[in-house]
Amino acid sequence: MTRAATRRREGNVPESKQPVIETRGLRKVFRDFWRRPTVEAVKGLDLTVNDGEVFGLLGPNGSGKSTTIKMLLGLLRPTAGLVRVLGAAPDDTRAKARIGYLPEVSHLHPFLTPRETLMYYASLFGMPRKEAVRRTHELLVMVDLEHAADRAVGGFSKGMARRVGLAQALVNAPDLLILDEPTSGLDPIGSREVKDLVRALAQGGVSVLMTSHLLADVEDVCDRVAILERGALRAEGMIADLLRQPDAVRFEVEGLDEPAAAAVRAELEAHTGRRVRQEYPAMSLERYFLQVVAQDGRQRTFALAPFLGTAPADTERLTPNSQLPIPNS
Amino acid sequence: MLAVRAALRTRTVGALLALLAACVLVLPGVVKGDGTPEGELHILLTYTLGFAFGILCLATLWAACALFAAEIDSARMQLSAVKPVRAAEFWAGKWLALLALNGVALLAVYAGVYAQVRWRTHRDGWEAVEQPVSRRVAHPLLPTPRQEARETLDELRARNELPHGYSERTILRVLEEKAHEKYTEIPPGRQQAWRFRLSRPLRTSETVTVRLRFETEYNTRAQVTGICRLGCVETARAVEVPLDDFTLKEIEFAVDARAFGQAPEAGLRTFELSFEHTGDAQHAPGLLLRFRKDVALLTPGGSFWMNLLRAAAVHGSVLALLAAFGLTLSVCFSLPVAAFVATVLLVLTMVGNSVVQVVSEEDAKKWSNRAGVLVSRTVHGATRHALQAEPLAALTNGERLDAGMLRASVGWNALLLPLLLAAAGCAVLRRRELADAE
Numbered sequence: 060m061t062r063a064a065t066r067r068r069e070g071n072v073p074e075s076k077q078p079v080i081e082t083r084g085l086r087k088v089f090r091d092f093w094r095r096p097t098v099e100a101v102k103g104l105d106l107t108v109n110d111g112e113v114f115g116l117l118g119p120n121g122s123g124k125s126t127t128i129k130m131l132l133g134l135l136r137p138t139a140g141l142v143r144v145l146g147a148a149p150d151d152t153r154a155k156a157r158i159g160y161l162p163e164v165s166h167l168h169p170f171l172t173p174r175e176t177l178m179y180y181a182s183l184f185g186m187p188r189k190e191a192v193r194r195t196h197e198l199l200v201m202v203d204l205e206h207a208a209d210r211a212v213g214g215f216s217k218g219m220a221r222r223v224g225l226a227q228a229l230v231n232a233p234d235l236l237i238l239d240e241p242t243s244g245l246d247p248i249g250s251r252e253v254k255d256l257v258r259a260l261a262q263g264g265v266s267v268l269m270t271s272h273l274l275a276d277v278e279d280v281c282d283r284v285a286i287l288e289r290g291a292l293r294a295e296g297m298i299a300d301l302l303r304q305p306d307a308v309r310f311e312v313e314g315l316d317e318p319a320a321a322a323v324r325a326e327l328e329a330h331t332g333r334r335v336r337q338e339y340p341a342m343s344l345e346r347y348f349l350q351v352v353a354q355d356g357r358q359r360t361f362a363l364a365p366f367l368g369t370a371p372a373d374t375e376r377l378t379p380n381s382q383l384p385i386p387n388s
Numbered sequence: 389m390l391a392v393r394a395a396l397r398t399r400t401v402g403a404l405l406a407l408l409a410a411c412v413l414v415l416p417g418v419v420k421g422d423g424t425p426e427g428e429l430h431i432l433l434t435y436t437l438g439f440a441f442g443i444l445c446l447a448t449l450w451a452a453c454a455l456f457a458a459e460i461d462s463a464r465m466q467l468s469a470v471k472p473v474r475a476a477e478f479w480a481g482k483w484l485a486l487l488a489l490n491g492v493a494l495l496a497v498y499a500g501v502y503a504q505v506r507w508r509t510h511r512d513g514w515e516a517v518e519q520p521v522s523r524r525v526a527h528p529l530l531p532t533p534r535q536e537a538r539e540t541l542d543e544l545r546a547r548n549e550l551p552h553g554y555s556e557r558t559i560l561r562v563l564e565e566k567a568h569e570k571y572t573e574i575p576p577g578r579q580q581a582w583r584f585r586l587s588r589p590l591r592t593s594e595t596v597t598v599r600l601r602f603e604t605e606y607n608t609r610a611q612v613t614g615i616c617r618l619g620c621v622e623t624a625r626a627v628e629v630p631l632d633d634f635t636l637k638e639i640e641f642a643v644d645a646r647a648f649g650q651a652p653e654a655g656l657r658t659f660e661l662s663f664e665h666t667g668d669a670q671h672a673p674g675l676l677l678r679f680r681k682d683v684a685l686l687t688p689g690g691s692f693w694m695n696l697l698r699a700a701a702v703h704g705s706v707l708a709l710l711a712a713f714g715l716t717l718s719v720c721f722s723l724p725v726a727a728f729v730a731t732v733l734l735v736l737t738m739v740g741n742s743v744v745q746v747v748s749e750e751d752a753k754k755w756s757n758r759a760g761v762l763v764s765r766t767v768h769g770a771t772r773h774a775l776q777a778e779p780l781a782a783l784t785n786g787e788r789l790d791a792g793m794l795r796a797s798v799g800w801n802a803l804l805l806p807l808l809l810a811a812a813g814c815a816v817l818r819r820r821e822l823a824d825a826e
Contacts, residue, residue, distance in 0.1 A: 129466075129823045132466075132469075132470045133469070133470070134466055134469060134470065134821065134822045134823040135821050135823050136821055150818075152472040152473070152474065153472070155470060155471060155472040156472040158470065160467070160470045162463070162466055162467065164463065165467075166462065166463045166464045166466060166467055167464070167467075168394055168464065170394040170395075170397040170398060171393075171394050175393070175394075180467070180468075180471065183468060183471035183472070183473050184471060184472060185472070211397070224467075227467065
């Protein structure tokens with residue numbers, strides 16, 4: 060953990076803007092067996108992810124998101140360009156010791172149990188056995204897999220395997236977390252929990268780079284995003300800035316009946332000379348689903364508090380005592 | 389430990405262990421010997437250990453080929469490669485895990501064979517058999533094959549009889565190979581003597597065994613008779629033993645060291661052995677011997693189980709080499725390609741020695757043979773030192789695997805060659821992309 064991150068977690072240092080990931084003119088050309096170029100997956104990408112921020116890498120299939128991530132991790136070699144991760148080259152073992160990585164598919168050893176899997180990855184970080192045992196226990200509790208801790212991973216559902224994958228990404232308490240499609244294969248509850256976790260980690264000072272096809276997920280958790288298309292950067296910026304519509308204003312009023320609403324609308328149309336759209340806002344299907352499931356008693360929250368030392372402040376916990384209204388169905 | 393634990397949970401390892409157990413427990417009962425204790429012991433040591441070792445060789449090689457290749461193909465390697473672990477640590481970890489598994493399996497096989505030898509010795513009275521012992525082997529003091537080859541070359545050059553079209557280096561190599569296997573005839577009426585120096589002095593309470601192996605014509609070998617004289621240089625005392633049964637192509641007889649008189653303080657170390665062919669000059673055939681291989685003095689050299697342990701160490705070192713070889717191939721290629729290349733090279737190693745010996749220089753020059761001979765000679769040359777120890781032959785002959793051979797085997801197979809292979813494998817692993825375009 061960086062000193063800055065530690066101090067931020069302790070709440071006594073303002074956020075810095077040191078880059079944790081930097082690429083300049085990053086390019087990747089895949090070649091066939093005869094070394095002939097087949098596809099240029101990444102075309103001169105300039106990207107900066109700052110310390111402590113949650114950065115989303117978006118793009119359609121084949122846009123170069125995963126290729127970029129794999130170059131950041133040293134799994135692929137750039138054809139050209141510069142890559143710096145935590146101030147070092149991607150294959151620097153000191154930098155690797157501070158990175159957590161969750162690939163798109165978890166790729167776990169099928170004959171090992173979650174406990175053994177986490178112990179194994181902890182050992183790759185050179186963690187003392189006693190600490191590894193403690194850490195493994197904490198992570199198993201966090202991803203709610205204590206009950207299945209001694210079953211072989213090969214028999215797990217995709218969601219359970221994903222949880223083990225997530226736990227292994229956190230085994231070293233990383234400063235930089237790289238998540239490739241972190242909610243892939245998870246049910247809505249699992250998805251929500253991962254998003255909660257990402258926010259909580261970010262509040263604790265962890266920098267996060269994530270990709271996702273699910274734009275709502277990215278919108279929920281990311282501070283900044285970059286959009287790739289066919290290997291090239293098309294847009295980049297703070298989500299709030301990118302999504303702002305400066306020429307539109309929306310009011311939300313509770314308890315307004317239909318005649319009053321019609322009157323307000325007519326008044327606004329007369330004032331602006333434009334047509335005013337009137338809507339009855341609905342909650343998202345995800346939020347509704349989560350409430351129903353939580354009401355049903357299926358609480359399955361990531362136990363973040365013991366892991367981080369703090370609970371996520373701005374995320375809603377799924378509990379049967381949720382204060383959110385449940386519409387009649 | 390986790391790698392070992394994970395491996396034990398796979399069906400393949402279970403099947404392998406079952407196969408090894410069947411090899412040790414069932415094979416000696418199925419394969420029948422010639423009914424003699426020596427024959428039974430030969431079956432037990434050669435077939436059982438040979439089969440089990442063969443199975444372990446293939447299993448080790450293929451498992452090693454799978455270790456990196458399968459992890460890279462299944463993308464499982466990606467999760468490990470992003471951790472702060474060096475390529476050499478990955479390589480060494482997998483190699484040691486394979487060694488641990490193989491070491492346990494090999495020791496279990498050897499323990500099973502040792503238990504059977506003990507049981508059969510007790511049940512069938514094998515105490516009389518000399519083979520479940522360990523004996524030091526002393527060969528005659530002769531010029532080295534290289535020296536002999538050089539002398540022959542000098543003679544040929546002096547007589548202007550060097551074969552045309554071959555370099556002196558090639559001629560020297562061929563002469564050296566022939567010197568190893570050169571047969572010399574002792575015709576009737578002739579005598580041949582050899583001098584020996586034991587690596588450890590003989591105590592007066594011990595015995596020294598003379599072993600002669602020979603080739604004679606099948607129909608006339610019964611007419612061969614001779615007299616062997618074994619004398620100790622230090623005490624100037626000799627023992628004479630008449631020999632009249634040459635039907636088994638091998639003669640062994642033991643002489644009590646007390647027969648050589650009072651031993652000096654340094655012990656009995658230098659001996660002279662002579663054989664006089666006393667057969668009928670008209671009808672008896674000559675006796676053909678390879679002096680370097682067929683004439684030997686055998687003296688006590690420790691216990692059988694220690695020798696068994698040495699043989700296990702030699703076999704273990706070969707498995708270590710195969711594991712290293714398979715691992716390096718698995719870094720370079722996908723599993724099917726690595727397994728194919730490994731198997732082909734293993735076969736070439738096994739036949740390489742025969743090809744080198746059988747193919748004449750004239751045949752080797754033919755264009756159709758050139759590639760095959762070149763590959764065979766290269767593989768043979770590269771593996772010659774690694775595979776020169778023959779633990780099964782030593783065990784069945786009751787010969788002690790000497791420390792030099794053991795050191796060479798372990799040094800080459802378990803240290804030097806794996807180190808070179810590891811360096812190559814790690815260099816490739818560092819450069820190789822562990823993900824693909826997906």
